Amino acid sequence: MPMPTPGIDLDFRPASYWDLDNPVAAILAGIKGQNRREMARDFVLGLAPAELGEIDASLLGHGLDQRTRTRLGALHPDWMGGEYLPDCLPGEVEIARIVLASVTRDVLSVRARRRRARYLYRMVDEYEEPGRPKWICRPASSKRPLTLGRLIGLIESATNPDFELQEGTLPDRFREEQYLDQPEMAADFVTVESEIYPGLAEYFERQAQGWLERRRRELEDEEEPDAT
Numbered sequence: 001m002p003m004p005t006p007g008i009d010l011d012f013r014p015a016s017y018w019d020l021d022n023p024v025a026a027i028l029a030g031i032k033g034q035n036r037r038e039m040a041r042d043f044v045l046g047l048a049p050a051e052l053g054e055i056d057a058s059l060l061g062h063g064l065d066q067r068t069r070t071r072l073g074a075l076h077p078d079w080m081g082g083e084y085l086p087d088c089l090p091g092e093v094e095i096a097r098i099v100l101a102s103v104t105r106d107v108l109s110v111r112a113r114r115r116r117a118r119y120l121y122r123m124v125d126e127y128e129e130p131g132r133p134k135w136i137c138r139p140a141s142s143k144r145p146l147t148l149g150r151l152i153g154l155i156e157s158a159t160n161p162d163f164e165l166q167e168g169t170l171p172d173r174f175r176e177e178q179y180l181d182q183p184e185m186a187a188d189f190v191t192v193e194s195e196i197y198p199g200l201a202e203y204f205e206r207q208a209q210g211w212l213e214r215r216r217r218e219l220e221d222e223e224e225p226d227a228t
Helices: 023-028 034-044 066-075 148-157 170-178 183-187 200-223
Strands: 093-100 107-115 118-124 190-193
Touching: 023 034, 093 148, 093 170, 107 148, 148 170, 148 200, 170 183, 170 190, 170 200, 183 200, 190 200
Parallel strands: none
Antiparallel strands: 093 107, 093 190, 107 118
């Protein structure tokens, strides 16, 4: 279970994953690409520069046609982030995503759907193909929408047989794969966000800061001269 964190309500539970009162959440829920999501968020919140005019409606779609995807990728590889996620299953919606600061800004998507009287959960990435191991997350189902605390637990404990590192939380495992002698860059390598769960991004930002502080102490210990 995640540690209690001041100012973050781990018991928060959304009433629904589909009836979203927040207009920003309703718009972003249907956009795969991370850069497109952030651009749409800026336009909706009035944060985009006025000289950009109005956003092209074609960029608000769930996915992009191959021509547009290739054109955006030519601008910079990070425009590919999220664009290769598999389509949602019928009735399925994304409830959180993990964004990696890789060259192509890879994204993992946590999704929920209803089946009979239960909510089913799964995690997908942009590299799914026949025969490749799938992500395993717990809980795999629940009678009610997850609390924030249980969603955090699902993300932290997710595993994949392809993943070399199996110890620690999932975000920390991604950081450990990047960690050489630049812990600051590794700490910023992973972000977690949700338009449905307030506090999720902040929780993982604090977790990243805790990881960074531990790594800095370890580096300091390694640099201390041997007293013997």
